[in-house]
Amino acid sequence: MxxxxxxxxxxxxxxxxxxxxxxxxxxxxxxxxxxxxxxxxxxxxxxxxxxxxxxxxxxxxxxxxxxxxxxxxxxxxxxxxxxxxxxxxxxxxxxxxxxxxxxxxxxxxxxxxxxxxLIPQNCIGIWSLSDVYYTRKLKNKAYAFLLSHFEEVASSSAEFLQLPAQELVKLLENDHLNVKKEKKVFEAIIHWINHAPEERSGYITLLLSCVRLALIIPQYLLETVAKNELVEASEECRAIVLTALDTVIDLRTGGLPDLIPLHPMARPRLPSAFLLAFGGWSGGAPTSSFASYDNRAECWVSITDDEAEPRAYHGTAFLNGSLYCVGGFNGVVQFSTMKKFDLTTHTWQEVAPMHSKRCYVSVTVLDGQIYALGGYDGHHRLDTAERYEPSTNQWTLIAPMHRSRSDASCTTLHVKVYICGGFNGTDCLSSAECYNPKTDQWTLIAPMGSSRSGVGVIAYANHVFAVGGFNGISRLRTAEFYNPLTNTWHDVPSMLNPRSNFGIEVIEDHIFVAGGFNGLSTTADVECYDFDTGEWSDVSDLEISCSALSCCVVYGLPNMAEYAAPRHFLQLLDEEPDEVE
CATH class of the missing domain: 3.30.710.10 (Potassium Channel Kv1.1; Chain A)
Structure with missing residues (x-):
């Protein structure tokens, strides 16, 4: 007013x-x-x-x-x-x-x-309320929350057990339904039926047909799904399970490779977040390569953008629906500029520049603000740091670090910024420090077990992970994590491949590392670390070999499907096409 x-x-x-x-x-x-x-x-x-x-x-x-x-x-x-x-x-x-x-x-x-x-326990009630007293924004937000938090809703919400069958079907058919493992969908429908078995047992065939059974491992299909008493009692359900097993066999043996991922039983659901990789150094020059990784479809999707400028040794950040590209190098000059890419409208905008030119910069986000730390201005390795406030479009200098660092990497944990490793112009560094925005102070923490320049740093599960890098002699496969409660570093299983200057992010309990330099050449190799198994495994390669790229995780966009592998609705492979009159 x-x-x-x-x-x-x-x-x-x-x-x-x-x-x-x-x-x-x-x-x-x-x-x-x-x-x-x-x-x-x-x-x-x-x-x-x-x-x-x-x-x-x-x-x-x-x-x-x-x-x-x-x-x-x-x-x-x-x-x-x-x-x-x-x-x-x-x-x-x-x-x-x-x-x-x-x-x-x-x-x-x-x-x-x-x-x-909105919480998992009330989102269905709020969605229903907004349907009766119609408010489009609230209705869409409540339904999106329901889809995004489906596993918790299905396991802990009393409202889920009151859903009408047809609404449950629409929910289960939705590509945006967020489940890490498809078996959770099967378990949800059994939970729903068991709430009122006499009234709901007849829906088992309809609901089972909504489960993308070919995405479930065969052992679970045979030992749990097929042996469920409701499934065993239904001839239609048994046929659905057999079709799913045949589809899995075709998928694993390489039959029908182009059709299987589009089969309704095998079509991956859309992920709730994507790994976005931008720029890098490839073929002796910076690149404007732009791609997202769809971890449900297990493939990279190229993003066409004619206005993207080649850039390497930069940082990226995702904030309020936009990708921010911070600093970097175009092969001629080091940048102080920052560009903002609106992921919904696909438009670039140059925003306020930093106080210093920064390539080999470390970038992270904390409390809705972007931090740019250290880097190289073309003359010196920097100990300075600054913070960007989007609402005012202004950069503010914060306290300088204890060490000058380029080629370091940073992350946020427990409302603090952590930066590890890097290069001071002479030596590769093992030192690390953290920044408290409340006091505007940096504190040196225990050094890493290895010197790491071109390191990848990421926070997960109350720890800070430092992966790969260059120790002054060779590129590293090793990784370690920092426990802030004990101020100690601990070893993590090594990567499959050595690398420095690569992209790193966490999606769904996995650390992803993409590209980098392996000591001989740039690489397109991507691998991920599973926190549950403690193992690294290969992932689909980048489309081009590059190092000095930057990655961030994007989520919550209204056009998330644009950054995913295409999902198409095909008829079941054993169905005959409709006759043309």
Missing amino acids: SENTLNGSSVYNELRLEQELCDAVIRVDGVEIHVHKIILCNCSPYFRALFTHWSTPHCRVFDIPNVSLDMMKFIVEFAYTGCVSVAQENIRELFIAADQFNVQGIIQACSAYLENQ
């Missing part, structure tokens, strides 16, 4: 409270509320119609049925002040009353409150 609007509202409300110049009385349960017609007309189309079309011009007293006195007081107060107190105790009744009287401001306030209250 503007100052004039606020002042006007204050005056009108004072007049209402003093019952001055009021030209109408709203009566609820025999209690009279004195108001000004024009104020309520401005607040609600209902009152405008009531005062101008549903009554005579001389009518002054209006009895309002089917609403409590408290709710009407809320509505009148909002009409005069633009404010409403939404709380857990009144949210449902307030939402209903606001919908009944078409008070959009209160509906929006209730919707915003409910959006902030």
